[in-house]
Amino acid sequence: EAGVAQSPRYKIIEKRQSVAFWCNPISGHATLYWYQQILGQGPKLLIQFQNNGVVDDSQLPKDRFSAERLKGVDSTLKIQPAKLEDSAVYLCASSLYRGVSTDTQYFGPGTRLTVL
């Protein structure tokens, strides 16, 4: 079974530029998550989708971050404009369905973003 795919793996941009990350979850997984992991810290949830609807985006900085999940499958996370503090690894995860506390999340390898 193929895992969660993310691209690109690495991205370097200058501040105030825009950047987009792509995620393809495991086939059949209804729930998709985006996490931000700053160096030395645990991942922090940015947004959670159930199919193509948003379940939780309370920690997404909506003035510069946006995310969408077209047709309930692939997802794109965008930052516009980027700031220095956005330098982090952006992790995508998927799970079969939400509301089940034993539901395992499967993570992709992440995209490492460096903002200069």
Added chain:
Amino acid sequence: DAKTTQPNSMESNEEEPVHLPCNHSTISGTDYIHWYRQLPSQGPEYVIHGLTSNVNNRMASLAIAEDRKSSTLILHRATLRDAAVYYCILRDGFNNAGNMLTFGGGTRLMVKP
């Protein structure tokens, strides 16, 4: 949300057992205890979870204290590949508002050959 406390780092010798502790004194009756680990340059991966009873799987064992205020992840024979950051996470079994994982700082396990 109930919080967990873990040591920042631990060291182990290869092929010896490792006991990774986690304190969760404010755990509620509906909280499940989950463990994930993150190998270098990879996303986190699921290790094990439990509610009240001790649990075993091919990766590890989870020992839960009788009062559920602490738990221990046990790796029976550490290998170099087990060097990772281990996260102990509580998840509410009756929260239908979401299913997110709230990560703390975790424990960085170093395995010496």
